[in-house]
Amino acid sequence: ENNINAVLKQLGIENINSAYATGSNWGKTNSEKIIESHSPVDGKIIASVQVASAADYDFVIETAQKAFLEWRKVPAPKRGEMVRQFGEALRANKEALGTLVSYEMGKSLQEGFGEVQEMIDICDFAVGLSRQLYGLTMHSERPNHRMYEQWHPLGIVGIISAFNFPVAVWAWNTALAWVCGNVCIWKPSEKTPLTAIACQHIIDKVLIANEVPEGVCNLIIGDRAIGELLSNDTKVPLVSATGSTRMGKAVGAAVGARLGRSLLELGGNNAIIISKDADLDMSIIGAVFGAVGTAGQRCTTTRRLIIHENVYDNFVAKLVKAYGQLRIGDPLDQHNHVGPLIDKDAVASYLDSIEKCKAEGGKFLVEGGVLTGEKYTSGCYVKPCIAEVKNDFKIVQHETFAPILYLIKYKELDEAISIQNGVPQGLSSAIMTLNLREAEQFLSAGGSDCGIANVNIGTSGAEIGGAFGGEKETGGGRESGSDAWKAYMRRQTNTINYANTLPLAQGIKFDL
Ligand code: NAD
Numbered sequence: 094e095n096n097i098n099a100v101l102k103q104l105g106i107e108n109i110n111s112a113y114a115t116g117s118n119w120g121k122t123n124s125e126k127i128i129e130s131h132s133p134v135d136g137k138i139i140a141s142v143q144v145a146s147a148a149d150y151d152f153v154i155e156t157a158q159k160a161f162l163e164w165r166k167v168p169a170p171k172r173g174e175m176v177r178q179f180g181e182a183l184r185a186n187k188e189a190l191g192t193l194v195s196y197e198m199g200k201s202l203q204e205g206f207g208e209v210q211e212m213i214d215i216c217d218f219a220v221g222l223s224r225q226l227y228g229l230t231m232h233s234e235r236p237n238h239r240m241y242e243q244w245h246p247l248g249i250v251g252i253i254s255a256f257n258f259p260v261a262v263w264a265w266n267t268a269l270a271w272v273c274g275n276v277c278i279w280k281p282s283e284k285t286p287l288t289a290i291a292c293q294h295i296i297d298k299v300l301i302a303n304e305v306p307e308g309v310c311n312l313i314i315g316d317r318a319i320g321e322l323l324s325n326d327t328k329v330p331l332v333s334a335t336g337s338t339r340m341g342k343a344v345g346a347a348v349g350a351r352l353g354r355s356l357l358e359l360g361g362n363n364a365i366i367i368s369k370d371a372d373l374d375m376s377i378i379g380a381v382f383g384a385v386g387t388a389g390q391r392c393t394t395t396r397r398l399i400i401h402e403n404v405y406d407n408f409v410a411k412l413v414k415a416y417g418q419l420r421i422g423d424p425l426d427q428h429n430h431v432g433p434l435i436d437k438d439a440v441a442s443y444l445d446s447i448e449k450c451k452a453e454g455g456k457f458l459v460e461g462g463v464l465t466g467e468k469y470t471s472g473c474y475v476k477p478c479i480a481e482v483k484n485d486f487k488i489v490q491h492e493t494f495a496p497i498l499y500l501i502k503y504k505e506l507d508e509a510i511s512i513q514n515g516v517p518q519g520l521s522s523a524i525m526t527l528n529l530r531e532a533e534q535f536l537s538a539g540g541s542d543c544g545i546a547n548v549n550i551g552t553s554g555a556e557i558g559g560a561f562g563g564e565k566e567t568g569g570g571r572e573s574g575s576d577a578w579k580a581y582m583r584r585q586t587n588t589i590n591y592a593n594t595l596p597l598a599q600g601i602k603f604d605l
Contacts, residue, residue, distance in 0.1 A: 097139075101140075104189050106139075109287075111143065112124060112144055112145035113153055114310075115307045117297045122144075123148070128143075128144055128283050130285070132471070133432075133473040134196055134425065139197060140287055153308075154278070154328055157276045160308025160309045161246075161248050164309050172223055172271055173222070174303075176272055178303065179296055182295050183213050187209045188206070190292070193291055198257065198435065199473065200257075218268070219271070222269065226272075226273065226582070229241070229242055238589065238592070239588070239589045242584055244584055249277070249330065250329075252334075253333070253340075254281050255282055255337075257435070257494075259282060269581055276310075279311065280323060283317075290312070320344065321347065324347035331581065332344060332348050335358040336358075336359065337492075338517075356570035358563075358568055359392075361492060361567055362517070363520055363523075364395070364397035365524070366400075366509045368506070369404055375525065377412060377415055378551075381416070384396070386554075387432075388432055389477065394553055395551055400503070401502075401503060402502050421464060432474075433475075434474075440463055449488040450497070453488060455499075456480060456482075457480045458481060461478030463475050463476075479500060480500065481499075481500045484516070490516050506535075510535065514542045518567050519542050519563045519565035522545065523547040524549075526548070535548065536548065542564060544571070545561070558573075560576070561577070
């Protein structure tokens with residue numbers, strides 16, 4: 094408890110009476126609505142925060158619009174320097190912020206630190222990127238003409254984030270958006286407002302030291318109502334939204350109706366194919382970490398294992414044995430493998446999915462259930478479970494955000510790939526095989542239909558260097574590495590005539 098209090102103090106979470114910030118300034122709100130942030134670790138209320146009103150929202154938008162006029166003129170490498178210092182501030186606060194992530198959201202301490210490390214990594218990436226926002230040059234068909242393209246910032250980028258990566262998703266978006274010359278408004282999950290407030294405090298000093306205009310880095314606390322304001326607002330050219338497919342369909346429709354841009358990072362239903370040629374010991378580690386890490390609350394969590402019939406019995410026996418060794422409990426205790434679910438609603442949905450699975454004919458090899466007793470007073474700790482199912486069960490087609498692992502047997506690789514692809518979502522996928530032909534088939538155009546396809550690595554987790562995102566109901570957006578930055582910019586094609594005449598394209602003659 095003392096440790097948590099010290100962390101809260103270090104991160105400025107003691108007196109919270111602001112529902113929004115436009116930089117280092119925290120605004121006073123007239124709104125009387127509050128959100129209580131409960132820790133799933135022990136069920137205690139960590140703090141209450143105020144919710145921004147529509148008037149607060151308008152003020153933030155106005156401030157952001159003004160800031161953009163200045164920020165877009167700052168040279169990109171200078172913006173990168175601000176992001177470099179942001180990365181340094183995160184390094185200095187890694188332990189405190191990681192601990193708060195673990196306490197407010199419930200993931201293990203190591204995963205809390207890992208999440209902050211991802212923020213640091215994306216800052217490093219963005220610093221380099223700030224000197225590499227390249228456009229192409231083309232040869233004009235007209236003499237004495239030059240043609241090239243430039244990338245310009247969009248303006249305000251609205252960021253709506255989910256509870257399970259309460260801080261990294263913001264950093265993935267902002268670090269890139271800022272070096273690209275945009276200003277950002279972040280609406281964090283209403284389940285994790287404190288980690289967001291902590292982030293704003295961490296960047297505070299960097300903003301002041303660099304004389305960054307008020308309105309470049311905005312935070313606005315609220316629930317879906319604020320998300321809806323962002324989605325419907327023509328002053329927000331890009332909305333980057335991470336969360337459930339239900340949310341993404343609403344945001345995508347609202348942004349689409351005004352022909353804005355959206356970047357959607359939604360639910361997954363990720364599978365690992367365990368081939369007859371797999372290294373089974375390695376596969377066990379990938380499968381178990383993928384299924385129970387973050388208590389099954391990652392968008393890339395392994396939800397299905399598609400296992401070859403020749404190795405099925407052997408592999409499943411090892412898997413059940415590994416589940417028997419899992420330690421469930423306080424995520425801040427580094428001996429535990431599995432922490433709590435985010436809240437009691439999530440527990441109810443876990444129990445409901447188990448019932449639905451049984452009703453459809455699922456056979457549980459490791460039973461689920463809610464843990465009770467002194468160590469589990471929050472009521473949010475559940476047992477990771479395993480069921481044999483058919484891929485076309487309704488519940489298997491659905492993403493339940495909890496540690497329920499489904500097993501499906503296969504004979505031929507074609508069949509395994511079609512099972513793997515046979516769900517509405519398309520985020521992450523993997524094959525465990527030492528057979529080159531199988532690996533290449535899985536990665537080919539006729540293989541996995543997901544945004545992420547791995548060989549001899551599980552589905553869960555990704556490096557910031559690659560573009561991150563998925564297809565189908567996962568929403569189609571890409572964030573983070575590779576050329577994902579292009580989503581945060583507008584492309585402009587420029588043609589310059591340095592001749593004494595004005596030749597027209599396609600050889601058209603127009604004499605006066
Ligand atoms: P959620 O959809 O309940 O909420 C996510 C965010 O959207 C919150 O900030 C919420 O306030 C906001 N929101 C909800 N309805 C909205 C609406 N109609 N308009 C505007 N904003 C709205 O999701 P959650 O429970 O916080 O997170 C879990 C989900 O997120 C899972 O489905 C998971 O797979 C997904 N997720 C995806 C990725 C990815 O990168 N693909 C990453 C993390 C989480």
